[in-house]
Amino acid sequence: MTKFEAFKNKEKFLQDNSQFFPGISNPKLKPILTEKINLSADDFKVLADKGTATDEEYQDAIKKGLDRFADIYIDLDTEDRQRICLYYEELMDIVALESSGGHLNNFMYGFAPTKILIIKGKH
Numbered sequence: 001m002t003k004f005e006a007f008k009n010k011e012k013f014l015q016d017n018s019q020f021f022p023g024i025s026n027p028k029l030k031p032i033l034t035e036k037i038n039l040s041a042d043d044f045k046v047l048a049d050k051g052t053a054t055d056e057e058y059q060d061a062i063k064k065g066l067d068r069f070a071d072i073y074i075d076l077d078t079e080d081r082q083r084i085c086l087y088y089e090e091l092m093d094i095v096a097l098e099s100s101g102g103h104l105n106n107f108m109y110g111f112a113p114t115k116i117l118i119i120k121g122k123h
Helices: 003-009 027-050 055-067 078-094 103-109
Strands: none
Touching: 003 027, 003 078, 027 055, 027 078, 055 078, 055 103, 078 103
């Protein structure tokens, strides 16, 4: 079994004290969130099977996957969003991707730290 299949087969959004995750805030969302995460695993597998995927292609897959949560984003609490990001980090680890290109920060906090401009006042 591939690492992607193992990822897809494990039960998700359970309480995990090692990650300080109390469990899904709304149990009705669990199958919906699981399906969306597993679709991202499929996206990553397609790229990995290609054998020549770039970091940018994986980052685009992360953005595409996170966009799938737009319809229920407002129903997610902070811990749910953090857990989603941790699942993406697991997928990134499978393919040795070091950066999400800011997409995880954007999903979690509404901005990517690399996009922040610091404006200094005149002295």
